[in-house]
Amino acid sequence: MKSSGTRNAISCLFSLLLFVFSSMPVAAKRPPISPSRITAMKVSTLQASEAKLDLSDDLFADQRGNAPVSAGMGAANYPEHYLVVLVETTGNTSSKVELRATEGRRLVWRKISEAYYEKGGYDREDLDNPRSYAIFFIEGTRCETLKLTARVVGPGRPSSMTRTIEFACGE
Numbered sequence: 001m002k003s004s005g006t007r008n009a010i011s012c013l014f015s016l017l018l019f020v021f022s023s024m025p026v027a028a029k030r031p032p033i034s035p036s037r038i039t040a041m042k043v044s045t046l047q048a049s050e051a052k053l054d055l056s057d058d059l060f061a062d063q064r065g066n067a068p069v070s071a072g073m074g075a076a077n078y079p080e081h082y083l084v085v086l087v088e089t090t091g092n093t094s095s096k097v098e099l100r101a102t103e104g105r106r107l108v109w110r111k112i113s114e115a116y117y118e119k120g121g122y123d124r125e126d127l128d129n130p131r132s133y134a135i136f137f138i139e140g141t142r143c144e145t146l147k148l149t150a151r152v153v154g155p156g157r158p159s160s161m162t163r164t165i166e167f168a169c170g171e
Contacts, residue, residue, distance in 0.1 A: 035092055035152075035155075035156030035159075036090070036091040036092045036115075036132075036156065037089065037090055037091055037157070037159035038089055038151070038159045038160060039088050039089065039090045039131070040087070040161075041060075041085065041086070041087050041088070041148070041150050041161045041163055042060070042085070042086045042088075043058065043059045043083055043084070043148065043163055043165065044056045044057065044058060044083070044084045044086075045059070045071055045083060045084075046082040046083070047082070059165065069166065071142075071166065081140070081141065081142040081167055082137070082138065082139055082140075083136075083137070083165075084135070084136070084137055084138075085135070085136040085137075085138065086133055086135055086136075087099065087115075087133065087134045087136070087161075088131055088133055089115055089131070089132050089133075089134070089152060089159075090131050092156075093115065093117040093132045095132070095153070095154055096112050096114055096115065096154060097112070097134035097151070097152060097153065098111070098112045098152075099111055099136045099148060100148070100149045100151075101146055101147070102146070102147045102149070103145065103146055104144070104145075108140070109140070111136060112153055113135070114134070115132035115134040116133060116134075117131075117132045134150075142165075144167065145164060145165070145166045145167070146164070146165045146167065147162060147163075147164050147165075148162065148163045148164070149161070150162075
C-alpha cells in the first residue's frame with residue numbers, strides 16, 4: 001500500500017502538468033501562403049527638367065485591354081525615355097522577379113530583382129496574401145516599340161505579365 005505522501009506528490013505533479021498544458025497557447029493554423037503571382041505592373045517615365053526629376057503617372061492607368069501605349073515624343077537628336085517599372089506580386093514574399101525588355105525579337109534589357117515586402121496593415125487579407133514589390137529602372141534612348149515582360153522566378157506555377165510601349169521620336 002502506498003503512503004499518503006506519495007499519493008499527494010503524484011496528485012500535485014499531475015495537477016502541475018495539467019496546469020502547464022492548459023495554459024499553453026494554442027497555435028492557430030494559418031493557411032499556407034500561396035505561391036507568388038504577378039498582380040500589377042506600373043510603368044512611368046522619368047524626365048529631368050530644370051535640375052528636377054519628374055515621374056509621370058502610370059502609362060497604363062486608363063488603358064483597357066492589352067493594346068500598346070504611346071510614351072510621347074522625344075527630341076529629334078536625343079530621345080530620352082527613362083522608365084521606372086514597379087511589379088507587384090501577391091503570395092510568397094521571398095520570390096524574385098525577372099523583367100525583360102525586347103525591341104522586336106532583340107533583347108535590350110534584362111534584370112532579376114528581389115521583391116521587397118511592405119506591411120501595409122494588419123488586415124486578414126494582408127496576412128493571407130502579402131504583397132511585395134520589385135522596382136526596375138531602365139535607362140536608354142528609345143524610338144521603337146518596347147515590350148516589357150515580368151515573370152516570377154522560382155518553383156511553383158509560372159506567373160507573368162506583359163506591357164507594350166510605343167515610343168515616338170520627332171524629326
